[in-house]
Amino acid sequence: MLSALGYPPVNCSQVKGWVGDGVGSLVRRALTTILGDVPAESLIEQSYVLFQRYYAESVYQDSTLYPGVHETLQTLKSSGLALACVTNKPSRFTKPMLEKSGLTGFFGAVVSGDDLSLKKPDPAPLEFAAEQLGVPLTACVLVGDSTNDIRAAGAAGIPVLWATYGYAGRDDIEQDATHGAIDTIFQLCECLQVAG
Template sequence: MQFPIRPEMVLIDVDGTLVDSVPDLTFCVDAMMQQLGRPPRGEAAVRTWVGNGVERLVRRALSGTLDGEPTDADFDRAYPLFLELYADNTSKRSHLYEGVREGIDWLAANGYRLGCVTNKAAQFTEPLLRDLGIRDAFELVVSGDTLAEKKPSPAPLLHAARQLGVAPDRALMVGDSVSDVKAARAAGFLGIICMSYGYNHGQDIRSAGPDAVIDSMTQLPTLLSPATD
């Protein structure tokens, strides 16, 4: 892909892209484990497990592995505990990554239409974005439970494009994981830019083949065209 480009819409992921939510997620995982009489998992492990929604995170925490599955009984006991904990700890420790606010401000100032597409459930996404002061930057938010499918399915991205009346080949995705790359490719998006610092199960996101990898959203002006008027 030849940069700079001028998409009509930019969709941005939340966890690992806009927000470092691992501190809150780790608190909730470890508190859940304590209530279950089990040892804590710790932040390093949680960082490799996030990115596919809280249900998957709970399953990983219980099994101690990325692909493991707990028993149904264990999950049915643990999941409500986690939901209750996370409802009270959605944004107490989470924070915007450095450069996010500046990047969003630049996109808005240069006329880019902005949407948010995340695998996090709406009951957590909306308060998190509000508490961190960026909810109003987005015309729409597609959460993990908005549709029947989540990323890496292209469905959430295509839904956002339809809602805003933008052709997929005029839309850009900004994310941090292989799920974002797969979703953008399957949706026929113009491109996918990934953050180097995000959550990709411990793997370098460059191996997923995004169109560009940046260290901060303050670098978006080097890849996107400014307003022409």
């Protein structure tokens, strides 16, 4: 998107700092950083359209699942647990990504960033996912890898298992007593007391 607009490329660590609050926020943060000032709304709109187009073309390109994801989700699902995927990513990207990675069949509910008017860290997407699954929110545990995940779980009053190996590493999130942590997905079944 930036190069198409004539701006210099940025590195992955810069982009990582812009991710997590939806595409609109990502585009706005990128432009603000590059310009050193708040961009004009017309530039934001143009950039948003470009980003959507480029991202749609490469939604699963260069993406790899962590080892053990399929096996762990299969074990959890086979044990009778209802699983949901809740993301701030727009649905037009979420569904193809889940399909291309072979994850679609594991989830009884998928809540994307544009399915509701509120996104994580607001608890509304978690509440909606629990409702879609037909389970009380109090019976849920969120497994997440970002500050927004931890904040959403806290706002919803549910436990969270922070995946330290994911998007936000150990240096990005302060460990405290309000959440547990897993360093690999292989620890998930043990934490949830599900036989593997």
